């Protein structure tokens with residue numbers, strides 16, 4: 769894709785995903801992730817949603833499964849909005865403050881658009897949407913650390929997009945010691961979204 773086409777794609781995605789607010793609002797990626805997680809989490813589970821944003825995914829999973837769901841986000845406005853939805857939200861960088869082995873499932877819809885130097889902004893929507901030059905930078909830091917907070921038998925549900933490379937994310941997860949399975953794909957005009965289920969040490 770040309771740089772111009774890339775920029776148009778990202779602009780259109782950003783537009784649909786609520787650039788005018790300080791908090792990412794639920795979009796097709798949020799709905800896909802919530803649907804997959806609701807089908808795979810049990811009432812007795814403790815779940816962490818990293819980057820909870822508006823709290824939509826966390827509150828849907830809690831309401832529909834009965835699981836205890838905690839949300840984290842670097843954006844204080846997101847934490848406030850998630851709390852208003854009833855989510856126990858912690859301002860945090862990824863999984864950093866949580867104790868070892870605390871969660872049966874960790875869920876993340878990461879910022880994944882490749883950064884465009886020309887259009888780069890410095891605001892909370894940028895934090896929600898872009899994952900550095902490759903689009904995978906936040907995802908990779910997440911993968912480096914998430915194994916620590918998983919309980920034995922725990923699982924990670926991670927969203928990836930063709931806009932920043934699904935195979936590359938799966939490969940990096942493998943390098944971090946996870947076995948990876950694609951559990952749901954959905955195609956949209958600009959991209960295909962995939963939910964990856966990651967199990968440690970298999």
Ligand SMILES: C[S@@+](CC[C@H](N)C(=O)[O-])C[C@H]1O[C@@H](n2cnc3c(N)ncnc32)[C@H](O)[C@@H]1O
Nearest residue numbers: 792794798819820821841842843861862877896
């Ligand atoms: C694509 S949005 C997803 C929001 C919400 N989970 C959803 O699906 O609608 C990504 C979210 O990750 C948050 N985020 C970005 N970097 C983060 C980090 N290092 N630690 C925690 N949250 C982060 C952003 O603030 C944003 O709320």
